[in-house]
Amino acid sequence: MQSAPPRSSSLRSDRSNNSLSPGESLVSQNARYKVTYETNGDLVLYPGAIWAAGAVPASGANPLTASMSSDGRLTLMDATGRPYWIIGVAGAGVPPYRLAVQNDRTLAIYDRRNVMTWTSKK
Secondary structure: OOOOOOEOOEEEOOOOOOEEOOOOEEEOOOOOOEEEEOOOOOEEEEOOOOEEOOOOOOOOOOEEEEEEOOOOOEEEEEOOOOEEEEEOOOOOOOOOOEEEEOOOOOEEEEOOOOOEEEEOOO
8 A cells, every 4th residue: 555645844733734644644854754654553753763653552443643732742543532652741832832753863842932842862
């Protein structure tokens, strides 16, 4: 199955299209990195699986959405509506928030003031 074409480099909590469906990706501004919400429900940063959530729905339900919420967290939900993986810190910073694929091979969540509230960098 061919994946959907990539979208912009970020998801914003204050936009109606604030989520990814299985098979969709976000691409960094330099087009070298992308994060894909895999059809098995994992969230993976490419190329070479630089970083992965390592999460799939434990319920056996199909993955449904990876959504950037108004409280500053990215939530992976299964088809039953249950969250199975959450990143970010609820309420850290000032809304709205955005999840960005950065040119330095990382994912990050930023608040309205452009303050980083979470990063995949170890």
